[in-house]
Amino acid sequence: MSAPNTAPAPRGGGRWIDHWDPEDETFWRQTGERTARRNLVLSVLSEHIGFSVWTLWSVLVLFMGPEYGLTPADKFLLTSVVTLVGAVVRVPYTFAVAAFGGRNWTVVSAGLLLIPTVAAFAVMEPGTSFSTFLWxxxxxxxGGGNxxxxxxxxNxxxxxxxxxxxxxxNAGGGNxxxxxxxxxxxAVIGASGGPRVLLGIYIPLVVVAAVLAALFMDNITSVRNDTGAALEAAKDVHTWIMSFLYIGTFGSFIGYSFAFGQVLQNEFGRTPLQAAYLTFIGPLLGSLVRPVGGRLADRYGGARITLWNFIAMAAATAVLVVAGARKSLPLFVAVFVVLFVLSGLGNGSTYKMIPGIFRTKAAARGLTGEEAVSYGRRLSGAAMGLIGAVGALGGVGINLAFRQSFLSHGSGTGAFLAFLAFYAAAFAVTWAVYLRRPAAEPRADVAASEAKPQLGYAEV
Incomplete structure (x- = not known):
């Protein structure tokens, strides 16, 4: 029997797919995988440009020397504000997919990136007020919403x-x-170019991403705006537990990405060019290993990978405290890069856990087949927006922690100690909620426990 026709049907001004069943192996093999991969590639491109625009100010502040009149505290506040907005807009961006279609919203969200790039191009010069830079x-x-x-x-x-x-x-390509x-x-700094040269490179790339999405991406009809799913996801305790864990992984990645160059300048006296030579290494490796974290989670379970990852992140942070105290730049940079890599692995493993958790909850409710798939997909899709938004707030916390640490102590040591405590708490939560074996039940209750489904999350 041949698979149902999946050719995108023109409707509502865009490319729409009315039948989509990736869990059907025949459907997936014959037509689904090819379509999914095409949309994945173009989604990565748009998200990639979005991340670049979002983190634009992490590099623009390196161009802003004494002539701009900004203190280190001003710069950390500026990057904190950028991170905060990127976190908040993730919630409406999540539901925009269901409201307008994935392809349609990708076109719109990519085009919107012209606003911050053109605005930065207009104001990026000495004499501009700090309040203008903040706006x-x-x-x-x-860009963080993409x-x-x-x-x-x-998903x-x-x-x-x-x-x-x-x-x-998808996330790694964006990261x-x-x-x-x-x-x-x-490259721009090395060639003695200014910040407007950098912005001039990205403005046409934004246009290219929007045009390609319009021409080759698809919308899925069955992904409809579901207020019930959003409310149900918001009420589910696992949405907020996973948000807490994602603060530790993605919050670390994006927070350190914004702050790393400034830490090198303020704690080790690096020049903008010297800092730029070092800052890209950690985010690059952290981005590349995110799919590896997802693959490991597919094989061994996201909860297990996440647990060990937090142990490693805590250990790396402890070494950073030692490196900072000794003013050892080589050790500091090397371990910071390791911390980026671990945050990337954790990003992949935590996001793998989300659909698995809601699929497990579907089974516990007695759902099977397509009904279970539909329940897991709608709840995990809704939860991802909330989890991604709260997780990104971790980046705000990191930049504010560094700001306060440098104001109070003249170094980042206080901030790193706070991060160490957080990773320890994240490890404890992961173990207690997703991996700890439940206590043995009294024999009188065995029959009752066998009569209703039990939730088991070790494999998510």
Whole structure:
């Protein structure tokens, strides 16, 4: 029997697919995988540009010397504001996919990136007031929303057995926008170019991403705006537990991406060019390993990978405290890069856990087959927006922690001690909620316990 026709049907001004069933292996093999991969590639491109625009100010502040009249505290506040907006807009961006269609919203969200890039191009010069920089930085925050809509969209395209890899690749390809813009900035600084040269490179790339999405991406009809799913996800305790864990992984990645160059300048006296030579390495490796974290989670379980990852992140942070106390730049940079890599692995493993958790909850409710798939997909898609938004707030916390640490102590040591405590708490939560074996029940209750489904999350 041949698979149902999946050719995109023109409707509502865009390319729409009315039948989509990636869990059907015949459907997936014959037509689904090819379509999903095409949308994945273009989603990665748009999200990649979005991340670059979002983290634009992490490199623009390196151009802003004494003639700009900004203190280190001003710069940390500026990057905190950019990170905050990027976190907040992730919530509406998540639901925009269902309201307008994944392809349609990708076109719109990519086009919106012209606003912050053109605005930054207009104001980026000495003499501009700090309040103006703050307002323009707020605009750059919209680039952070592209991640949420992209992940929600791609989550609908792939079967559960491939979500860890697909979501990891999608997110990793987007995350790599951070080191790419830092590398481009390094080339611009090395060539004695100014910040407007950097912005001039990205403005046409934004247009290219929007045009390609319009021409070759698809919308899935079945992904409809579901207020019930949003409310149900918001009420589910696992949404907020995973948000807490994602603060530790993605919050670390984006927070360190914004702050690393400034820490090198303020704690080790690096020049903008010297800092730019070092800042891109960690985000680059952290982005590249995110799909590896998803793949490992597919094989061994996201909870297990996440647990060990937090142990390693805590250990790396402890070494950073020692490196900072000894003023050892080589050790500090090396371990900071390791911390970036671990945050990337954790990003992949935590996001793999989300669809697995809601699929497990579907089974516990007695759902099977397509009904279970539909329940897991709608709840995990809704939860991803909230989790991504709260997780990105971790980046705000990191920049504010560094700001306060440098104001109070003249170094980042206080901030690193706070991060160490957080990773320890994240480890404890992961173990207690997702991996700890439940206590043995009294024999009188065995029959009752066998009569109703039990939730088991060790394999998510």
């Amino acid at each position: 323009v930085g707020l605009l750059a925050g919209i 991640f949420a809509s992209s992940m929600t969209n791609i 609908a395209f792939f079967p559960l057995r491939k979500k860890g890899w697909a979501l990891g690749l 790599i926008g951070v080191p790419v813009i830092q590398l481009v900035a390094l």
